[in-house]
Amino acid sequence: MSAAQHRATEKVLAATGVTMVFGGLTALNDVNISLDEGRIVGLIGPNGAGKTTLFNCLTGLYTPTRGQVLLRGRQLPSDPAKVTVAGIARTFQNIRLFPNMTVLENVLVGRHIQMRQGPIASVFHGPGFKRGEREAREKARELLEFVGLRGVESEAARNLPYGDQRRLEIARALATEPEVLLLDEPTAGMNPQETEAARQLIFRIRDTGVSVVVIEHDTKFIFSLCDSVSVLVQGEVLVEGSPETVRDDPRVIEAYLGKPREEVEADVAEAAAHQHREDS
Numbered sequence: 001m002s003a004a005q006h007r008a009t010e011k012v013l014a015a016t017g018v019t020m021v022f023g024g025l026t027a028l029n030d031v032n033i034s035l036d037e038g039r040i041v042g043l044i045g046p047n048g049a050g051k052t053t054l055f056n057c058l059t060g061l062y063t064p065t066r067g068q069v070l071l072r073g074r075q076l077p078s079d080p081a082k083v084t085v086a087g088i089a090r091t092f093q094n095i096r097l098f099p100n101m102t103v104l105e106n107v108l109v110g111r112h113i114q115m116r117q118g119p120i121a122s123v124f125h126g127p128g129f130k131r132g133e134r135e136a137r138e139k140a141r142e143l144l145e146f147v148g149l150r151g152v153e154s155e156a157a158r159n160l161p162y163g164d165q166r167r168l169e170i171a172r173a174l175a176t177e178p179e180v181l182l183l184d185e186p187t188a189g190m191n192p193q194e195t196e197a198a199r200q201l202i203f204r205i206r207d208t209g210v211s212v213v214v215i216e217h218d219t220k221f222i223f224s225l226c227d228s229v230s231v232l233v234q235g236e237v238l239v240e241g242s243p244e245t246v247r248d249d250p251r252v253i254e255a256y257l258g259k260p261r262e263e264v265e266a267d268v269a270e271a272a273a274h275q276h277r278e279d280s
């Protein structure tokens, strides 16, 4: 196989046989998940299924008990800061901003990880440092614009409405210039308009070439957003496939959705109609 062919078939991110045991509890058991370039993958499953644990394994926060995670075919470093530099960024289920810092400063935190300005550069504040700082600010402003946060750069992050704080978290993650973005419940606590704006934002992020993995409880959101969906139940992948395959799978309806089939079908029909309106 030529190098070009090899690259074309290479997964951006691939977890194989990932098992995570905490004391006596197996939170993940032999999980396989992979992400193709420019794709959006959804991860759904009931509370405690292991979704966040898997994210923690994909970002170097946890070293799997067994199995491996490869980023572009290379073993992931077991240090979250190195994983960020290697190209994986994430947001958290509970927003983790620096509440007293300004909106712009929060994005600059992400940017600095990418700039890798060492302590020596900061002490001397030479011309290179100043230029780097100026460029970082420009880039941070562009990112704020991109996520739809305009005119609030000097506000303290804690003063932003909830939905905007989620956008800011995404801007900060994008500031590290990731290849892969992991979003942990990006629409939690959002109203329907904010949820729709978040969906459009994720599409725009994907369109810039970033591959995305999303954890969400809102299945309608996931089915209308993702190219493929994995369903985790009790630490194992129950089903993986296209949104259509997953939502029609009786095991998913029974084991995860846990609601009457008619109700699920109504949700599914609504999601499909939504997608149809989008496509037409």
Ligand SMILES: Nc1ncnc2c1ncn2[C@@H]1O[C@H](COP(=O)(O)OP(=O)(O)OP(=O)(O)O)[C@@H](O)[C@H]1O
Binding pocket: 022, 025, 027, 045, 046, 047, 048, 049, 050, 051, 052, 053, 054, 093
């Ligand atoms: N650091 C840890 N130490 C011990 N047990 C843990 C740890 N992290 C997670 N667990 C356990 O692993 C299991 C999976 O938890 P996890 O948070 O990954 O689930 P989840 O699918 O993200 O759930 P939710 O939807 O509620 O966020 C749970 O039983 C949880 O209690």
